[in-house]
Amino acid sequence: MTDLRLRPQGVLLDVDGTLVDTAPDLVQALNLALSDFGLPEVSLAQMRHVASHGSLALVEAGAPTQPQAMKYELQQALLRHYARINGQHCVLFAGMAELLKELEQSGIPVGVVTNKAARFCRPLMGSLGIESALVSIVCGDSTLMAKPNAAPMLLAAQQLGVAPEDIWYLGDAERDMQAAVNAGMVPVLALWGYLGEQDDIDSWPVEYRLNSPLELVQLIRNRG
Incomplete structure (x- = not known):
């Protein structure tokens, strides 16, 4: 039997520093x-x-x-x-458009979980033209508790219709990795994000590290 953790059945993304260069x-x-x-x-x-x-x-x-x-x-x-x-100067990170396309073509649902308020997040997703690609958009005020609490993560999993343990969560901050662990998801560190010298990433609960969204594209194709 294939180990589902080797290939995500659902993908959730942080926004600032992971999906979008804001x-x-x-x-x-x-x-x-x-x-x-x-x-x-x-x-x-x-x-x-x-x-x-x-x-x-x-x-x-x-x-x-x-x-x-x-x-x-x-x-x-x-x-x-x-x-x-909001949205005037930001762009998707390199390789992210290709990842979103690959996820859609592979039938893997994708969404975002961010601590950004809905009044900022939803218009941004719309201005980038990706709102329709997202099965779930969970914002900082969608639940009573924000990341690293598991509540927004579990809400997104419910909206994706995928068990938490089969979801990969990509983020660029320690709280993202902790939120994934708290929700029982696979924590994946986006090394292209807003990491600083003060970030001790070796101490974070990370299962996979990606240098580019294209690495996940290739992984999905190889393990399809």
């Missing part, structure tokens, strides 16, 4: 917020590794010496700007 939009929104308050802007290269970790993490990295009250104001400004520019 850092350009997120950092632009941060810089617009910093400019609103007369604070110095930051570079994309400086902030790229933070882009997977949400708006507050971006503010903490971009204005670390500001008092908490100011950081809150900056976060709210960042979110306002991001709502306006």
